[in-house]
Amino acid sequence: MTKLSVNINKIATLRNSRGGNIPDLVKTAIDCEIFGAQGITVHPRPDERHIKYQDVFDLKKVVKTEFNIEGNPTEGRFQEVVLAVKPEQVTLVPDELGAITSNAGWDTITHKSKLREIVNIYKSEGIRVSIFVDANPEMVEAAAETGTDRIELYTESYAAEYAESPEKAIENFIKAAEMAQKVGLGINAGHDLSLENLAYFYKNIPGLLEVSIGHALISDALYYGLENTIQLYLRQLEG
Numbered sequence: 001m002t003k004l005s006v007n008i009n010k011i012a013t014l015r016n017s018r019g020g021n022i023p024d025l026v027k028t029a030i031d032c033e034i035f036g037a038q039g040i041t042v043h044p045r046p047d048e049r050h051i052k053y054q055d056v057f058d059l060k061k062v063v064k065t066e067f068n069i070e071g072n073p074t075e076g077r078f079q080e081v082v083l084a085v086k087p088e089q090v091t092l093v094p095d096e097l098g099a100i101t102s103n104a105g106w107d108t109i110t111h112k113s114k115l116r117e118i119v120n121i122y123k124s125e126g127i128r129v130s131i132f133v134d135a136n137p138e139m140v141e142a143a144a145e146t147g148t149d150r151i152e153l154y155t156e157s158y159a160a161e162y163a164e165s166p167e168k169a170i171e172n173f174i175k176a177a178e179m180a181q182k183v184g185l186g187i188n189a190g191h192d193l194s195l196e197n198l199a200y201f202y203k204n205i206p207g208l209l210e211v212s213i214g215h216a217l218i219s220d221a222l223y224y225g226l227e228n229t230i231q232l233y234l235r236q237l238e239g
């Protein structure tokens, strides 16, 4: 089974644009779960432009499915907050300060020893660890040597190339997933997955455990409503 984790960063973006509590982020997380989401993902960034560190504590009290916190463990208060909150999963992302969104996976060869230390800190607190990587079998193989439980495949290039050629767009992702299975890593995926490209990804990636989706899903909810939209995404992950 492939779990759908709904990324609610964009709800916080909307809320922060007026400074009050509309829309209510905590209520949205509760409702996403009622509507069928199997996880909630947030990505607090050091500038707190969407998810604030306090949101992470508030969400921890209500999330009943799987709470996944993504971010750069070496920036801002990320590490301190994750260790205090103890979510089910932490996803390590090599975000640069000021980047508009995540734009690359880890170079797990260059940063192997640093990642090993960080992975060990989270795992010793009982938190499952996933490392964000490009669809590159060498990066996946080196990720396994950090002791991580899973990798998250960075799907931006798949999403960008899908319209032109789904077969070509997914080629490297299949190779990366096969390597993950060979070295015993669980497989998550995310970034720019959408109603257009999700089903094909799901059908072609062996052992896909979880997708985290925010930007397209929250945008679709403007047209279809949140409940219908979550159901539409869940349907892409069937069969």
Ligand SMILES: CC(=O)[C@@H](O)[C@H](O)COP(=O)(O)O
Residues within 6 Å of the ligand: 007, 009, 010, 042, 043, 070, 093, 100, 101, 102, 132, 190, 191, 192, 214
């Ligand atoms: C890790 C990742 O793929 C990102 O998509 C992310 O969680 C989204 O972050 P933003 O919402 O800040 O663009």
Ligand SMILES: NCC(=O)COP(=O)(O)O
Residues within 6 Å of the ligand: 007, 041, 070, 152, 189, 190, 191, 192, 193, 212, 213, 214, 215, 216, 217
């Ligand atoms: N890990 C990816 C994620 O949480 C959501 O990415 P996106 O759907 O907002 O691009």
